[in-house]
Amino acid sequence: MMTQIVSAIGVMVAGVFACALYYWLSDKLLAAVLPVPDNNVRLASQNLNRRAAIRPWLFLGPALILLAVYLVYPVIATFILSFYDRSGGTFVGFANYRWAFFDAQFRQSIFNNILWLAVVPAACTFFGLVIAVLTDRIWWGNIAKSLIFMPMAISFVGASVIWKFIYEFRGGKETQIGLLNAIVQAIGGDPQVWISLPFWNSFFLMAILIWIQTGFAMVILSAALRGIPEETIEAAVIDGASGWQIFWKIMVPQIWGTIAVVWTTITILVLKVFDIVLTMTNGQWNTMVLANLMFDWMFRGGGDSGRSAVIALVIMAAVTPIMIWNIRQANKETGGH
Structure with missing residues (x-):
């Protein structure tokens, strides 16, 4: 353990030193290429302006190269791969796209993703907003916020394992150790294998992501609510507005x-959901989503790089417009800075 800690610290120190050295050397090289002579004011001014224009690109250079290698190239390679067969060696044209259009499991995955998109972002945002408003009015609000935010520190796989115990089912006359089945049994109901119930099992999986992401929504919306001018709220109270009217007609429009x-941030996350479905059901009982379908076609049953590439492109096509809009909206919120 100590060896690993020392090694990690060494790598971090070396990385910071390498970055500092790169910035220093690139600045020195720029100064050598574009000198500032004392006897030529015009050339000195031009070179200073050129330095100012080139320097940011020198500093951004490593990041742009890494972005090209690990993002742009894989997208282009995936697009090309989508026109080849399972081995990636024979060109098949649009055959993989035709397969996706007519495949029942692909359509089921699209439907499940749409279902997740309709429920999870709305539920997380609603619960996060309600909790943010309520916790700001109680003295122990910060403690409540900490508890609600805590699931954000748990990985999706870890959260799924926790919820597996909640949905756990024991057959026969065994005592139910799953919390949900224990409650159902206590009130006289019959225990169920909840994650295998058609259609409804997707909602049981969604509950896990809602439990995790509500804390994120709460923190962001709580900060936004605190940015509302107190004078606006006080004026509404003086005018006789009820708490409900203040919430819906003053607070919500301003944030x-x-x-x-x-x-939209949660929507992007939902479009890429993978871990929860893999851990809970492995895509069985009609719970498959696009990311899991892509994983199955790529790494199971011998693999099919062509079809998995098509699914990857569908996910990217769904995520990209929302991500662009999200970035633009965030820039508007911060005044373009």
């Missing part, structure tokens, strides 16, 4: 931009 950013 609508933040609500939209939270909503």
